[in-house]
Amino acid sequence: xxxxxMIREILKKSTYTVAMCGTDMMKESGMQSMRAxxxxxxxxxEYGYSPEEIFSSVFYTNRTETFFKYYKREMxxxxxxxxxxxxxxxxxxRKGQLQYSxxxxxxxxxxxxxxxxVLNLHGTIFDNECPRCGKKYPMEYIxxxxxxxxxxxxQIPVRPKVMLFGExxxxxxxxxxxxxxxxxxxxxxxxxNFNSGLCDRYVQYFEGSNLILINSQEHFRDxxxxxxxxxxxxxxxPKIVRGEEKEV
Ligand SMILES: [Zn+2]
Numbered sequence: 001x002x003x004x005x006m007i008r009e010i011l012k013k014s015t016y017t018v019a020m021c022g023t024d025m026m027k028e029s030g031m032q033s034m035r036a037x038x039x040x041x042x043x044x045x046e047y048g049y050s051p052e053e054i055f056s057s058v059f060y061t062n063r064t065e066t067f068f069k070y071y072k073r074e075m076x077x078x079x080x081x082x083x084x085x086x087x088x089x090x091x092x093x094r095k096g097q098l099q100y101s102x103x104x105x106x107x108x109x110x111x112x113x114x115x116x117x118v119l120n121l122h123g124t125i126f127d128n129e130c131p132r133c134g135k136k137y138p139m140e141y142i143x144x145x146x147x148x149x150x151x152x153x154x155q156i157p158v159r160p161k162v163m164l165f166g167e168x169x170x171x172x173x174x175x176x177x178x179x180x181x182x183x184x185x186x187x188x189x190x191x192x193n194f195n196s197g198l199c200d201r202y203v204q205y206f207e208g209s210n211l212i213l214i215n216s217q218e219h220f221r222d223x224x225x226x227x228x229x230x231x232x233x234x235x236x237x238p239k240i241v242r243g244e245e246k247e248v
Contacts, residue, residue, distance in 0.1 A: 003227065003229055004229075004236070004239045004240045004243070005243070006227065007212055007227060007229070007240050008240050008241075008243055010186055010210050010212070010227075011092065011097045011098075011186065011240070012097065014097065014185045014186040014210070015185045016099050016183050016184050016185045016186070016208075017092075017097060017098050017099055017100075017184060017185065017186040017187075017188065018098075018099060018100045018101070018102065018180050018181055018183075018184040018186075018187055018188070019089060019092075019098060019100070019101045019102070019187075019188040019190055020101075020102045020103070020187070020188065020189050020190065020192060020198055020199065020202070021086075021089070021101060021102070021103040021105065021109075021110060021190050021191060021192070021233075022103075022104070022189070022190065022191040022192020022193070022196055022198050022199075022215075023104070023105075023191065023192065023196070023198075024191030024192065024215060024216070024217065024232075024233070025083065025085055025086070025103075025105070025109070025190055025191035025192075025233050025234075026080070026105045026107070026109065026191075027191075028083040028085055028191065028232055028233060028234045029080050029081060029082055029083040029085075029086065029107075029109055030078075030080050030081065030083075031080055031105075031107070032078075034051040034052065034055065035051075035052075039051065043070070043074070047066060047069070047070055049066075051070075051074075052165055054066065054067060054070045055067075055070070055071075055164055055165055056164050056165040056166045057164045057165070057166040057167050058166060059164075060164055064148055064157055065147055065148055068142075068145070068147065068148050068149065068157075069147075071142075071160065072142065072143055072145075075106075075125065076125060076139060076142065076143040077143065080107050080109065081112075082109040082110070082112050082113035083109075083233070083234040084234040084235070084237075084238050085190065085191070085232070085233035085234040085236075085237045085238070086109050086110055086112075086113035086115070087113045087114070087238070088237035088238040088240070088241040088242070089101060089110060089113065089115055089190075089237065090110070090113045090114030090115045091114075091241050091242075092237075092241050093114075093115050093116060093117065094114070095241075098115075098188075099117065099180075099183075099184075100117045100118075100119065100180045100184075101115050101117065101118045101119070102118075102119045102121060102177050102180065102181075102198075102202070103118065103119070103120060103121065103198075104120075104121045104122045104197070104198050105120070105122070106120065106122050106123055106124050106125050106162045106163075107124070107125060108120070108124050108125075108126055119173060119176055119177055119180065120173075121163075121169050121173055121174070121177060121198070122162060122163040122169070123160075123161040123162040123163055123170075124161070124162065125139050125142075125160060125162060126138070126139045127160075127161040127162075128141065128142055128149075128158050128159065128160050128161060129158065129159055129161055130151035130153070130154055130156065130158050130159070131156070131159050132151065132154045132156055133151060133153055133154050135151055135152070135153060135158075137149065137151075137158050141158070142158065142160060174201075177202055178202065178205050181202050181203070181205045181206050182205045182206070182207060184206060184208045185208040185209055185210070186208055186209070186210045186211075186212065187203070187206045187208060187210070187211050187212070188212050188214070189203075189211065189212065189213045189214070189215070189225065190214050190215070190233045190237070191214070191215055191232075191233045192215060193213070193215055193217065193219035193221065193222055194213075194219060194221035194222060194224055194225075195219055195221055203224075209226075210226050210227065211224065211225045211226050211227075212225060212226065212227045212228075212229070213225035213227070213228045213229070214228075214229045214231065214233050214236050214237065215229075215230070215233070216230060216231055216232045218230065
């Protein structure tokens with residue numbers, strides 16, 4: 001049996017499967033990494049600060065207008081579409097072979113592909129709230145605002161509920177992630193590696209039987225996985241879920 005078939009069988013037999021979707025799955029959906037040198041350079045030239053400086057809680061508080069200029073233009077205007085990898089994930093959930101997806105992406109990619117049970121550790125761009133009265137605002141309200149998006153009632157900035165540099169993952173979300181992972185019989189690490197922020201904190205709680213890693217990028221700690229598939233998630237996962245192709 002090839003690796004796709006092996007993983008397919010493991011997923012069929014699993015009593016509880018959890019997937020962690022990492023940054024490489026977002027890149028496969030067209031996201032440009034803030035940390036990529038060419039992006040960093042472009043942003044610094046245009047705004048006078050690096051993406052990491054701008055996308056931080058300190059910057060949000062002190063230079064709110066520049067923050068929103070960057071946030072709207074660089075994060076809300078480019079539209080990302082969920083990759084085939086997310087579509088396969090949703091199919092797996094529909095088949096009853098995936099119980100939960102955990103991600104640090106802020107674009108709702110799993111949900112937009114059709115996943116129902118998703119934990120967004122870093123929040124999402126679609127969740128915006130006035131810190132004073134709690135009124136919710138859609139993403140479009142933020143995107144289409146002239147300068148700083150203000151609460152209609154309180155006239156103070158509406159806060160996108162995405163995690164900024166310098167902030168911690170919400171405690172309740174972290175506890176839920178740990179609960180899900182400790183329940184899992186199979187853990188899928190998709191487009192991420194053992195050294196990533198996403199895995200580093202959570203994989204230690206996994207006590208199940210099979211840890212499966214799918215990522216085209218190699219990492220020296222990957223040998224902790226039971227099965228490794230060196231391929232992009234967007235091509236590998238559909239083959240596993242749909243069972244059409246054989247490994248070459
Ligand atoms: Zn308000």
